[in-house]
């Protein structure tokens with residue numbers, strides 16, 4: 001007998017997303033929630049709900065013992081961690097499996113390897129992924145660091161081995177500054193992550209962020225589902241994502257996708273993963289691998305027709321991949337706008353009560369959100385309140401539909417990033433797909 005009841009160890013739109021996939025498969029769901037989320041949509045829709053603690057995430061969504069107890073008490077045979085929170089916690093994955101509960105995620109050892117950026121880069125190199133030129137592993141000796149930097153050429157970027165969320169990185173443009181910046185990066189990393197280990201790589205001037213979606217069955221079969229272009233970023237946070245990338249042609253997609261899928265076959269990777277690259281001058285450079293479902297997964301679903309959460313659940317249940325590489329076709333174009341409860345241009349958070357809510361609709365428009373009129377957005381968590389995902393037969397049609405959908409969205413009572421998206425979709429560079437990871441911040445600076 002396969003999975004009967006899944007505990008959803010998350011909140012917000014992704015909890016709802018997982019609930020929907022489960023119910024479409026005839027699987028029951030158990031929501032866990034903090035006291036701040038008692039009225040959340042996924043809690044209302046789930047078959048059962050268990051309160052696991054007070055509002056701070058450390059006491060609730062990160063409370064491993066409370067989540068395991070909730071799973072046991074409610075008779076769950078699987079846990080889906082969503083993204084963020086415990087999704088990339090190898091220890092938690094091991095604890096789940098030790099309790100004879102299926103972990104809807106990659107093997108713990110793969111989560112662990114990819115969570116350590118030095119180990120991840122080494123592994124990626126061994127698996128045949130192209131790397132950013134840099135130190136082979138961690139660097140602690142300053143003379144050695146200067147030698148490496150001189151070889152790869154300045155500017156270089158100093159990165160923390162256990163970094164995340166864009167933190168613990170320093171760009172260095174000369175040998176004189178290297179030692180000081182390495183010390184600074186190391187102590188910042190120590191304070192933020194408890195680990196001062198740093199490494200060095202070439203700093204790319206104006207790259208795009210292009211990532212490949214991969215899936216493995218855990219036994220050596222793996223596929224890729226093409227790429228997503230997530231270059232529109234602010235403070236390393238993605239704002240708008242699209243698939244396919246405006247700069248890749250079909251041959252390049254298949255070449256690079258196959259390199260990624262092959263790497264996953266060699267690892268016997270299990271479940272969903274994303275291999276992130278910087279792309280500059282037609283070359284890919286691996287930066288990291290995320291061993292979980294990504295926020296932007298729906299753009300891939302839109303152009304491939306594959307339900308990625310359903311696929312994750314199937315694989316956790318020991319089933320084979322539901323599609324093989326030859327069956328995957330990339331059709332049309334999809335764009336996702338992340339809608340946050342914040343001022344659209346100052347980005348100041350704007351939690352509070354939503355007085356009116358009307359999601360966009362119509363052909364090829366998808367809104368993933370737990371919002372409803374009367375809902376109070378709690379101040380404790382991520383500010384993303386909705387994702388608007390729009391599909392079109394081509395990029396131009398997709399953009400026209402996206403503009404129309406943004407006009408229809410009504411979220412009143414709080415400020416949202418809808419006006420930012422509307423203005424972005426009037427910029428020539430965005431319309432032409434001509435942007436790098438620096439574009440959004442530079443554009444925001446010119447608006448001030």
Ligand code: ADP
Pocket residue numbers: 132157163164165166167201202203204205209236276278287288437
């Ligand atoms: P994190 O895990 O903190 O998100 P990443 O390694 O994914 O760290 O890098 C985050 C972002 O930092 C990238 O999307 C890119 O904007 C920038 N970055 C990282 N490495 C480089 C590099 N070698 N050259 C230029 N920019 C980089």
